[in-house]
Amino acid sequence: MKISDISVSRPVTITMIIMAVVLIGGLALTRLPMDLTPEMEVPFLMIRTSYSGATPEEVEESITRPVESTVATIDGLSSLNSNSSEGSSMVFLEFEYGTDLTEAKNDLRDLISQVETGLPDSADEPRIMNYDPNAQPIMELAVAGGTAVELKNIAEDTIQPRLEQIIGVATAEISGGRSREIRINADQEQLSAYNLTLDQIAEAVRASNQSGGLGTVMVGNEEISVRALGEFENFEDLEEIEITTAAGDKVPLSLLADLEDGFQEVSSISYLNGQESIGISIQKQGDSNTVSVANEVRDTVAELNSELTDTDIQITTNNAQYIEDSISSVLQNFIIGGILAVIILFIFLRNFSSTVVIATAIPISVLATFALMYFANLSLNLITLGGIALGVGMLVDNSIVVLENIYRHRALGIGRLDAAKDGASEVATAISASTLTTVAVFIPVIFIEDLLAQLFTPMALTVTFSLLASLFVALTFIPMLSSKVLKVNQNESDESVKKxxxxxxxxxxxxxxxxxxxxxxxxxxxxxxxxxxxxxxxxxxLETEYMPDSDQGTIRVFARLEGNSTIEKSNQLAQDLYSRIEEIPEIELLTARVNSGRVNLTVELLPLEERDRDISTIAEEIRSRSKNLPGVSINVSAMTSIIGGGGGMGGTAIEAQINGPDLDTLLNLGENTENLITDIEGIRNIDVSLERGNEEIHVGINKTQAQNFGFTSSDIISYVNMALSGSTISQLTESGEEIDIILKLKDNESTSLRNLSNIKLFASSRVSVPLSQLATIKEGTGYSSIERENQQRYISVGADIFERPLGEVQNDVETVLAEELNLPSGYTITYGGEAADMSSSFNQLFTAAILAIILVYMVMASQFExxxxxxxxxxxxxxxxxxxxxxxxxxxxxxxxxxxxxxxxxxxxxxxxxxxxxxxxxxxxxxxxxxxxxxxxxxxxxxxxxxxxxxxxxxxxxxxxxxxxxxxxxxxxxxxxxxxxxxxxxxxxxxxxxxxxxxxxxxxxxxxxxxxxxxxxxxxxx
Known part of the structure; x- marks a missing residue:
């Protein structure tokens, strides 16, 4: 018996099945997680190795190269990149999609263990880390309305605990502000006079700040623990510390150093709409619903603002808001599209009952899709909902064909039941084939690689679910309902239609x-x-681009001061930038983070519906207002990509990569490339990856001389780092607050080349040795970082585009560089960024399209035999x-x-x-x-x-x-x-x-x- 016959003969059964689908689908809808895009797993692993005090060249030679050569043999490796910077090596491994990262990580540990013994003694153990694109903060908060010290205390005591109590919040991390600290600023001359070192002061402070168990005593029939209480109770306790010299003399700490009870030195400053602020980043737990967590945070922030009347807490970045708005927009378009489809049905059919019968296919099919999405572990996001919205008109196609044929049979005078059975069964094969052809085109998506598969496979499944659901509805519910409620005009026969x-x-x-x-x-x-x-x-x-820009309402401005700079100069730059752009009417919030030599501004715009200009136009105005600042390079970037920027891992639209062995040559080629592409129409935000570092003092350790005195390179680096930058040697606990105790040399005694040379270290023989005897100290410059790809050095020149198609700009760049950039022997140029991603994706999709055509032909050949x-x-x-x-x-x-x-x-x-x-x-x-x-x-x-x-x-x-x-x-x-x-x-x-x-x-x-x-x-x- 045919399925349409069963549906007409068993109307109660079909009704119950449909009601069950609706019920399960409605329940599934309430439980589906909501996000911007499908959850994506990027096959990346990173190896991080710290080598404190080493220059980028030393890091590259001693750490990066050995690690690269060892891990390059691992199975499934697609590309190998690295970055060697001061004191740090980062090696990035990209694997082929489908690689088991857990197994790859285990193999990587085995390989790292082989190279570990050959790394410098002072280098830390290499750490293997995963890259998780889903582990970004879902919200950023700014807290203003007080000094940096007051804000930090309020955030730590009140705001952070309340936020971390919210179900689904993993951490609420505070950035900025100033905490109380105690500084011991040692006098180098006094240390020399008493033949003492910083290490001895550190040892004396730690020894004076001890508590511990001493055992037990019997008091009557009870055994009671005895504990020594020797920890610092207040700042004055430090003044009583005495340091023992080699001669046995006791020297008060206050004679050797200035003791200061104060606050952390200012290393960064944050602003919210011109007011000094601190930041709080909200990280959700892995399996939590982004939108639900964000809504809870938003409610808690509102409560905190009403309680802390002198404090202003603002949500500066809210990914969940964009998710909500985007999904709401898609749902709205879906509903409007569905209504328009129903109106068209009524115009053609001019029959209310027929229109209602077909219109029921839409909600039933959609709810069935939600149920199948739930069981397939999919989420509600722009991609899956977009798939449903794209298919909303097609959801009624099968029902239209079935109903129209039933309608035609009824117009011929055939009875209700027979017309429903025959009309549906007559077209069942055709609509099944037409549905299968639409579904078949998504099969080639399985063969797509990179992020595309993870992005569009959920969409393929969603469309497939909805179309199969609509086919089921058309062959069961529509015939059953037509047999009960369909009213037919007898003048609607084939002959009358022809007239x-x-x-x-x-x-x-x-x-x-x-x-x-x-x-x-x-x-x-x-x-x-x-x-x-x-x-x-x-x-x-025909213009081409990788992904359509999506106006997310956020613009980031990155400003860098050339040469050595101070936090004060950077702060002045921030104020200057703020005054230049604050009058732009579309700006809702403006936050800034100021560091020595760098300023990062985040511009949050009014909602899209409340402004006339798009994000790219506003970014261009900010770029125009921010230019012509002497000694400052400016990069203005509009956040327009829903998958995080181009180049796969957040790269630029255009990227030229020049490979070669010599850093000076690479830098010259990079600068030439920048000059050649600057005047190309549409080019913006040119960035050269390799740059000379600022003037610095190089301390070249003489390993032989150091060993003669019993020092390792690590000993010297650690000591000099303590002298210059300070080191936390202990803590004072006061009123439940843990206060760091920092030891360093006085600033005026460590900043000159001569004073640096006179820093003294104690050898194991108790002999005082100046740093100048252990190392060569000279002024110089180097490179801020060295980048490599597949074990070869390179420099990349990246750029964004504005008001021109990506394909056109890429063609212009390649033409100009091919004609005018002279590459020496041994140097090559390749292209990356969004343009390369676009080329790769287009090739894969063209292949998928050919496969889709073949599959569709096969389905039809099977149907028609x-x-x-x-x-x-x-x-x-x-x-x-x-x-x-x-x-x-x-x-x-x-x-x-x-x-x-x-x-x-x-x-x-x-x-x-x-x-x-x-x-x-x-x-x-x-x-x-x-x-x-x-x-x-x-x-x-x-x-x-x-x-x-x-x-x-x-x-x-x-x-x-x-x-x-x-x-x-x-x-x-x-x-x-x-x-x-x-x-x-x-x-x-x-x-x-x-x-x-x-x-x-x-x-x-x-x-x-x-x-x-x-x-x-x-x-x-x-």
């Missing part, structure tokens, strides 16, 4: 087309060839490609990854109308001639074809317009589908019947010719 004006007009066009069939096909082929040539030769302009009929139907694909490209050009939209995904979807969608038409022609051809069957079937299928096309198109119009937060990401897909579907449908109504007529005639001639040959051979044999 409608638009059908008569179509019949005339079709009849003329069949008479001039070869001209029609020739015209189509010529047009397709000319159009393709126009695209290939750039006669028809024919190789010829699917070939005819495939003529809709080039028609749709022309329409999709025209849609992009007319709307001024660039072809992006999202657009290509839409094109792949289009392959499975555009064949559906042709499948139903060819299937109907084949059925009619059994009773009449080929031409009569075409002229009979095509007009009858005209209305359902127009209905399915227009419902799909109009449902996508809200997405194509791109209204609302985050809508930019779905817009290219919607435009491609609309353009391709409209163009292909209009021509399909003519081209497919014409091609069918030609191909079927040729096939019949070939069969007759073949039979004639066979017949002749039989006669000859006789």
């Amino acid at each position: 409608k004006k638009y059908v008569i007009y179509y019949q005339k066009i079709l009849n003329k087309s069949l008479k001039h069939r070869y001209k029609i096909v020739a015209a189509f082929l010529i047009f397709f060839i000319l159009f393709g040539a126009g695209i290939a030769l750039d006669i028809i302009p 024919s190789l010829i009929h699917p070939f005819i139907i495939m003529f809709t694909v080039p028609l749709s490609i022309i329409g999709a490209v025209l849609g992009l050009i007319i709307t001024g939209t660039a072809l992006s990854v999202y657009g290509l995904i839409g094109a792949i979807m289009l392959v499975g969608i555009v064949v559906n109308n042709a499948i139903v038409m060819i299937d109907y022609i084949n059925n009619r051809k059994e009773q009449m001639s080929r031409k009569e069957a075409i002229l009979e079937a095509a007009p009858i299928r005209l209305r359902p074809i127009l209905m399915t096309t227009l419902t799909t198109v109009l449902a996508l119009v809200p997405l194509a317009i791109g209204i609302g937060t985050g809508a930019e990401t779905q817009q290219p897909m919607a435009i491609v589908v609309i353009g391709g579907l409209l163009f292909s449908t209009l021509l399909t109504l003519v081209v497919i019947p014409v091609v069918y007529d030609i191909v079927d005639e040729l096939r019949n001639k070939f069969v007759r010719w073949l039979l004639k040959i066979v017949h002749k051979e039989e006669v000859t044999e006789e």
Whole structure:
């Protein structure tokens, strides 16, 4: 028994099944996690090794190179990058997608253990770390309304504990502010006079700040613990410490150093709208819902602001707000699209009950999709909801075909039950095939690599779930409901349909087309060839980009002072920048973080609906207002990517990478590259990765001399670091607060080259040795960091783009550098960034599109049990490609990854109308001639074809317009589908019947010719 027969015969059963689907789907919707994008696992591991005091060159030679050469043999490695900076080596390993990172990490530990023994003694043990793109803070808070000291205390005592009590919050990390600390500023001359060192002071302080158990005593019948209490109780206790000299004399600490009870030195300053502030970063627990946690934090911040009346706590960055707004926008577009689809149904059907019957397919299919998403561990995000929104019009397509056929049977006078059964079963094969063709196009997504697979596989699953659900509804619920409530106008028979004006007009066009069939096909082929040539030769302009920009309302300004600088100079720069941009009307919040030589501004804009200008235009104004600052380099970056920036790992739009052995040569080539591309239209924010470091003092340790006195390099580095920068040697606990005790030389005694040379260390023989005897001390410059890729040094020159397509700018950059950049022997140039990602992604998606076309053909061949009929139907694909490209050009939209995904979807969608038409022609051809069957079937299928096309198109119009937060990401897909579907449908109504007529005639001639040959051979044999 057919499924439609069962559904009509068992209405209660079908109703209960549908109610169960609705119930489970509604429950699943409340439990689906909500995020901006699908959870993505990036196959990256990092190896971090600290080598305190070493220059970038020393780090590269002693740490980075040995580690690289050892780990380069690990299985599954895709690329190997490293960064050697002062005192630190970072080695980045990118693995092929699908690699088991747990196993790779274990293999990496084994390899590291082999190289570890050969690393310098003073280097720390290499640490292997995962890179987790999902581990970024979900919110940033700024706290203002007091001094840095007061704000830090309020944050630690009140704000942080309250935030970390929220379910789902992992940490609330405080940055900035000043804490109380005790400083021991030692006098080098006094130390020399008494032949003492900093280590002896540190040892004496620790020894005087001890508590511990002494044992137990019996008091009566009880054993009581005895504990010595020798810890510092207050600051004055430090003044009583005495240091014992080699001669046995006791020297008061106050005689050797200035003791200061104060606060941390200012190393950074934060601002909120011009007021000094501190920051708090909110990190959620791994499995928590981002939006739920953010809402709880927002409520807690509101409570804290009402309680702490003198303190202003502002949410400066809220990823969850963008997620909420984006998802709300997609849902709104989805609802509007669904309403438009229903209106189109009513216009065509002019029957309220029929419209209601079909309209029920949308909510039922969507709720079924939510249920399947829940069981498949998917989340509600821009990608999955975008998939549902893209398919909302298609959810009624199957139901339209079924209902229209049931409606036609009822108009012929057939009874309700039989009409429902026969009408549904008659088209069941066709709509099943059309659904499978749409689903089949997503199978090649499995073969896509990189982040694309993780980004679009959830979308493929979502669309597949929704379409299969709609097919189930069309074959079960629609026939059952039609048999109960459908009211039919008896004048809606096939004959009456043919008398409608638009059908008569179509019949005339079709009849003329069949008479001039070869001209029609020739015209189509010529047009397709000319159009393709126009695209290939750039006669028809088609812009390209990697991902559509998404206005997230955040702009970051990075400013760097050239040369050595102080926190005071940086603070002045921050004030200058603030005064230049604070009057821009779209700015809602302005935060700043000031460090020595660097200023980072974060500009939060008003919500999108409250401003007239987009984020890129505002960023350009900030860039214009911030230029012409002497000795300052400015980088203004608008946050526009939902997956974190280009280049895969947050790179730039354009990136030229020059590889070679010599750093000086690389730097010159990098500077030349910067000069050559500066004047290219659309280039912004040029950044050269390799730069000379500031003037510095190099302490070259004489290892032989150091060993003669019993020192290791680590001993010297540690001691000098304590002398210059200070070291925490102990703590004072007062009123429950732990206060660090810092030991260092007085600033005026460690800042000059001569005083640095006179820093004394004590050898094991108790001999005082000046640093100048253990190391060569001289002024010089070096490189701030050294970058390598696949064990070769390189320099990268990156840039962002503005108001020009990525593809055009990349072509200009490559042309200019190929013509004017002279590369010495042994130096090569490659290109990365978003442009390289775009090229790689496009190639993969083009391959996926070809596979999709092949799979669609296979599905249709299986349905028709024919190789010829699917070939005819495939003529809709080039028609749709022309329409999709025209849609992009007319709307001024660039072809992006999202657009290509839409094109792949289009392959499975555009064949559906042709499948139903060819299937109907084949059925009619059994009773009449080929031409009569075409002229009979095509007009009858005209209305359902127009209905399915227009419902799909109009449902996508809200997405194509791109209204609302985050809508930019779905817009290219919607435009491609609309353009391709409209163009292909209009021509399909003519081209497919014409091609069918030609191909079927040729096939019949070939069969007759073949039979004639066979017949002749039989006669000859006789």
